[in-house]
Amino acid sequence: MILKNHDKAFPVLIWAARIGIFLLMLMLAFTLDSAATSKHRTDLQKQWQARVDDLSLQLQGTILQNIQTVWGLAANVAVQPDINEQRFQDLAEVIFHLAPELLNIGLAPDFTIRYIYPQEGNRAAIGLDLRTQSLSEQQVRLLLDTERAVFSGPIDLVQGGQGLAARISIHESPTDRFWGVISVILDLDRLYAAVNLAQLARDGQFTLATSSSDGPEAGKFHGSDTSSKWQEPVFSTMKMSGISWTLYAQPRQGWPGHPANPWLFRSLLALMVLVIVGGTHWLTNLIQRDRTMQRRFQGLFDLAPFGIGLYGGNSGKLLRANPVFERTLGTGAASLDYFDRVYDDQGTQLPDGQGLSATLANRFRFSGLEGRFPGRSQALVPLLLHGLKLNIHDSEPVVWIIAEDITERKEVERMKSEFISTVSHELRTPLTSISGSLSLLSKNAVGELPAKASSLVTIALRNSQQLGFLINDLLDIEKLLAGKMAFRIETFPVAGAVLECLENIQNYASDREVAIHASRLSEVAVSADRQRLAQALNNLLSNAIKFSPAGAKVNVYTEIHGQRVHILVRDHGPGIDPEFRNRIFQKFSQADSSDRRAKGGTGLGLAITRELMIRMGGQVDYHSVPGHGATFWLELPVAAASPTDTAPTARAEDTSSATGSD
Template sequence: MSQHHAPRQYLNWLASLGLLLLLGLGVELLLQQYGLRQQQAEQQRLLAHANEVRAVLLGELNATLHLATGLASYIPARQGRIDTAELEPWLQGLFQQGRYIRNIGLAPDNRIDFLYPLSGNEAALGLYYPDLPKQWPTIQRIIASAQPRLDGPLQLVQGGRGLIYRVPVFLADQRYWGLISTVIDFDRLFAEVEAVARQRGLAIALLPLDAAQQLALTSTPDTELHLPVFLAGANWQLQARLLNPQPPLLRGLRLVGWGLALAVSALIGMALHSQQRKTSLLLALSQSQRDFLQAFELAPQGMALLDAQGRLLAVNQALCRLLQQSPTQLLQRSVMQLCVPAEREQLQVRLATLRFGHNDSWFLQLLDGQQQQIAVECSAAILGQLGSASEVRILHVQDMRERLRLQRLQSEFTASVSHELRTPLTAIAGALGLVNGGALGEVPAAMRELLQIAQANSQRLQELINDLLDMEKLLAGKMRFEAREQPLWSLLQEAVLHNQPYAAQHQVQLQLLGPPCQVAVTVDGQRLAQVLANLLSNAAKFSPPGSSVEVAAVVQGGHVRVSVRDQGPGIGENFRARIFSKFTQADASDCRQKGGTGLGLAISKELIERMHGRIGFDSVEGQGSTFWFELPISVTKPQDAST
């Protein structure tokens, strides 16, 4: 019997040994993968820290080069002459900002005859670049390319190592003047960068970059790499290695039992965790769907779910009440059938051009159960897949009838009040004008200032009422336009002439820049003059005294662009989006210095668009603004502006 048990025990032992070897192999594979991940993490840490050090080096160099570059515009501006008394305060300011600038040298005709500071750099004064055989070929290439270049590190004649940023200077007639050399104290700069590297556990070196290394990052051992550094024509490689690399995974004795227990428990744990996570996700998804359907059904505004063809998959109670139809009457119908025929194509295009992650909104006229039109605002977005339907869209419908009614009442009230105020204000302004003009005798000194303020405010109120009436007419479509073809240049000449007295009050000169633009446009001359008056008065009002406002016209394809450029403070970023809105001004405080109704640009935009043009502006804060509008050029041949 022992003879029968021996082979079975042998087979069991072999099976146990095989299972043990299999589990051990799995453990070894897991350990090997862990070691690889450790190695990759070490390399990523090395790469991340090396990139940080390189960024610090480039940041310091860029800041220094940026400060030194401004000097290159000084020499041509002075026709090549060097004014020491004028340069030294400026250079002193550069040195206070540039921590690593050792000196700046000016070398007309390639000989350094000016150094700042001179102290400590005397050995470089009078240096003639062609006498430097190691540097002169590089300098010749810089002059030939007319581009600045950073060279080094080089051993300096005044001691120490430095990086030299050479800028070739050419005068206005393109004659070569000489070089501006900014010497950067390489030893100090690199010591600072090394300190940063040591804080990150790196040892670094800056080496020349070989041609084979310019195309890709080259890594040597796991604890060392080379990063390319390119700046202003200089090509280096930053060598970085870890000072304290993580020790490799110790491969000591492994207890097979602990390994198997760890492997089995990890697999069981991952399986249980995966199952629990899947169950939690399903429960959360189910709860989310229930919450969505409840919010969908009880939402105060109309909502519907549509498929890719625009069929109604679900509607809520608010939409049914709005359309006065039951869900059974609406479901599976095309949403196109619910809007007026004239807008069905627009609705179809809107739904077809929806993009995932974007919400689009527009106005629409829907039809209720009695075929009555309902003004609504719609917005739609793509939800994704829902059940068997793909690319389900959710449509929001907001009833706009009450809002439109209130807007209409507001407009009617504004127009009525404006009309009622115009007549008494005209009489008040006229009476004040007669009194201030001396028609009733000389005004007492104690009353003169108060009467002048009253007259100015009454005139300002008249302008506001006129602008309000114009805006209401534009929005209601009641403003008459008598468009006819006429030369543009003569309209610009008249606008500059008629608005010059107002500009003179602000000590500003209006200038119409030539040459004359010989094109014709089809416009209402009076309305175009109103637009030009708004733009010119704004430009004059915000320009500093003694400056000029430039008006120009340029043909661009089938359009002509008219621009009004001022030298004012420019337009702030937070105001640009609202500049063509009603009752908006850049200075909206109660004590603003510039008057105005805040309607001029809004009216100008409406007028230009009614004449088939467009209006806009370009502005840099602190450097003035340019307002422009474009009009289509008439097809017929224009007449000469002088006729």
Template sequence: MKPNVPPRPFPWRHLLNWTASLGLLLFLGLGSELLLQQYALRQQQVEQQQLLAHANEASAVLLAELNATLHLATGLATYIPAKHGQIDPEELKPWLEGLFQQGRHIRNIGLAPDNRIAFVYPLAGNEAALGLYYPDQAKQWPAVQRIIASRTAKLDGPLQLVQGGTGLIYRVPVFLDDQRYWGMISTVIDFDRLYAQVEEVARQRNIALRLRPVAEPISASLTQTASEPARVKLPIVLAGAHWQLEAHNLIAAKPLPAWLRLLGWSLALICTALVSLALHAQHRQASLLLALNRSQQQFFDAFDMTPQGLALLDQQGSILAANRALCQLLQRSPATLLNQHLRQFCVASGHAQLNAELAATTPGHNRSWQQDLLDARGDSIAVMLSAAVLNGGLETGATRILHIQDIRESKRLLRLQNEFISTVSHELRTPLTAIIGPLELINAGALGEVPKALQPMLQIAQHNGQRLATLINDLLDIGKLAAGKMQFDVQPLALQPLIEQALHSNQAYAADYGVHLRQLASCAERVRVDAHRLQQVLANLLSNAAKFSPRGGTVDLYTERRDQHLRLYVRDHGPGVPAEFQEQIFQKFAQADASDTRQKGGTGLGLAISKELIEGMGGHIGFDSSEGQGATFWFELPLAEPATAERPA
């Protein structure tokens, strides 16, 4: 039995479909071509009209300037007969000066009795024209003869002038009262400057001009071909001169948009293209969905196999997913974690911090903080939490991903390190004190005169012993601060006596560097502060400012009230804080330039200790610096009572 094969369509049906498609394509294509031709013709007409208008405007400028100049020059022809052919240069000069002030493009005016130029105004720059005899000018003499014969003034040019440059010459024949020919008045128009003005007008209209003389008058014409832009030719007739002004656009006409032709020839394929696009879109959507499912599966596989704890949280902070590492860390099953708020697995004292940190986690603002979690037995686990907002919404609806790192071991190691440093520091302090004390007595001469050969070595030993004692004290303070054992005796105290004490205590140290400490204005406020810890902070800031100030410089200390806090500034005029060091300046053992710092002295702990002390007293610390322009360190302390007016220091 043969399979049920569907009947094949008749060949003429395919031929009809192809014919209909081709016919539709040709019909729409020819229609679009007709519309494009009409559009091109309209654009060509607009271009021609604009070109003609701009050319007429340039022609009008040229004629206006020439007419004004020729009108002024013609009046001089009446002067010669009135003076019976005599030329008085002193009498002519004021008149000619007036003509030049009104005729902007007149280069010079020459008087040529008997066809020889005997007077030129102005003479400067036109000396070569003086004494010129027209019959000797083979190119110009025929034109001069015609002017004399016709007794009519005529404009000639442009011509190359004997004095240099190009000019138009307006020649006026002069006849005396007895009709006897006297000579010629020639007004030379600076063609280069006049034509530059006309070309400037043309450039502003985006057209190019060419002016050339013609023998006979011509008629205006407008031509345009498929390969060349439109050109207009205008006749210019003035004072017997005939020119042709030719103009064309500098900017080529925009070709017809290619997309119009493509659109017309594509209409026949629109239906097929739409169907093809729909099928392609459906296939692409299915491919994207498959790729999304695969990507989600890979994400959840990686999420679950990560060796550190991970959790997905919704906007309220409830756990939507937890990986194996987190379940093992908390010793809980996934079922006991899902859909539970994270604060249920935190110690009660950390609920407020957790809520605040999660609320502050927004797109582009990731957060990291320490928290104590509770395992299934109720034991506390110190962890570092890092939260970030997911870019895309997964099908689970998670909006945050939380990274949980167990830091119990690192905190234990840090505690051991601090205990070791504290023990070593305590053990070193006693013998070091026993060493420094006798050295101070010996150097002070309390045990008798020290031989000169030993004095430098003993002073070096005392200086380095004191540096070592400072380092040990700093290490002990850092250890206390890290362990939370630093005691603060915060009381409301007047700040001015504390500032004066700090300046007095550190002035000798600053003098070793050739630096003077000064307070710009006295402070009358009272602040809540531990006096001893404040002296420690001020000593750190003042000594740093002195070390990095130039010799002969000053360190300024001043205060400013800011709302309910008082800010104290310590400003130096040294090299400033390098930009690459500014972020870690308050870290332990941080030094901008280790070699330079060691030359000046320092442990790299002073600013770190100052930060901890100021924050322990309820304030905060910071600095402002531009490299090469000094640095200003400041800290703020809460006011104990409303401030009073400052008095001069």
């Protein structure tokens, strides 16, 4: 019920994740868009602020530059207070050329205008008392006490337009007595043109106002049409003695409500959302498929008729097992080390190096590793093991073990072996009599036979002998598997045993037109059954000769690997298909290709060789490249008192030789 509820909740979680990612990406997109918009607006406001500050400074600088020109006249009057009108007109004309934004200049002793330039259009100002017309009491006091300019404005001009009035106090030198003021009127339109204020009007909207506290529309005296509403305009304030003007400005359409390059930026945002949402959908689809496959695998895992275990590749600990695995092996298989204790069919533990750890050390996958292991009740259970080691990135490697209980198969094999053994024993006695009788006939023990009869007897004798070899092989393999074969372990030199075996098989090699070449035979000694070692080597040699083409050569030599010696037999035949490796040392195993079937044999030779070597504490193995022959070797531990040099002590001449078992 819990699993079913989980199955129902999983699609809901997947869709919740998809919707959550989609909403999260929308929020992120809106946040990034808002941040980019704010940055674009801030950057534009900074640009406009810098522009307004620059215009404000230019306007103020132009005003002060004009006033600075008039200071020359004030300095002249301070030295010559009795200046006449002609002198004033001459000086004013020069000032007008230097200060083009001036409208008029008036000389006012004791605040009353006496002279004015130009006189045309300005004569009405002569006799005007500035204290009563345009100066406040505070400004009058400032002019009396200091030598500085005091500004008023903007003022509406009689001739139209607006102007800025500036009064410069004059104190006689050297008495510093107040003499009067110079009254200057600046044309504001000329001032605006001088700083190119019209460009600002083309790019946006602006306002010049006399107040900075109530916004751009309060105290406005100049500016562009304000059809658009003000939206936090930038501003810059000009402060001069007597006046405070503020220049407000903003883009004509207000500040932007979008990022810079909105189409490009928002297209990239949309693409980002689509990619991430699409990627999320793809990943969640993969997760759903993976979960579906996991559920299918879980069903296969739980219901498989054989045991499946998952182990940590480094720790060796059992991570997971299916019911059959637990039922077959119990709690004993909690570690990979469990599979290193391998027992044969007689309950004898096999030597180190034949377990799972040694197998995985040489290759990442294996199949067909057979042995007996302690089961749930500690009774030995025959298992056929298959395994695969997987290296996982940034994680511990894992080892999959498939353990197939072959108890029933072993029982069938036992029954078959008993049957074969019984039949072999029953055949052996009459076959011995038949072979003996045929041998006597072939030697003319009862008189000389006709040529045709002698040939038939020879053929019958040869085939009865081959049948005898077959029966002997069958009996040997059954004795080995049953643990009934006796071994007489002795210490002897490897080289002598190899040469003796080569001598016995020379006739078989000659019949096949195959040369045997021995070299590098080591002087080391081994502890083994000499007769059984010769039997194992004879099987390898007969196979090498059998599968070599006429005129080929079989090489026999030894190699020392630490405290173990290898006796190697190399042929130059067709080689062995890699797919045949897992079956090559099993009983009755032969490749199915027609040329190999044509070579004959029962497929027992290598199985017998393997069992013989295991019983003597050794191994048999090979390597082969299809089309380039094969090299088989017998491996045995070096005897304790044996020398370890590898100098060759004997060398067999290339020869053709006689019979051997298959």
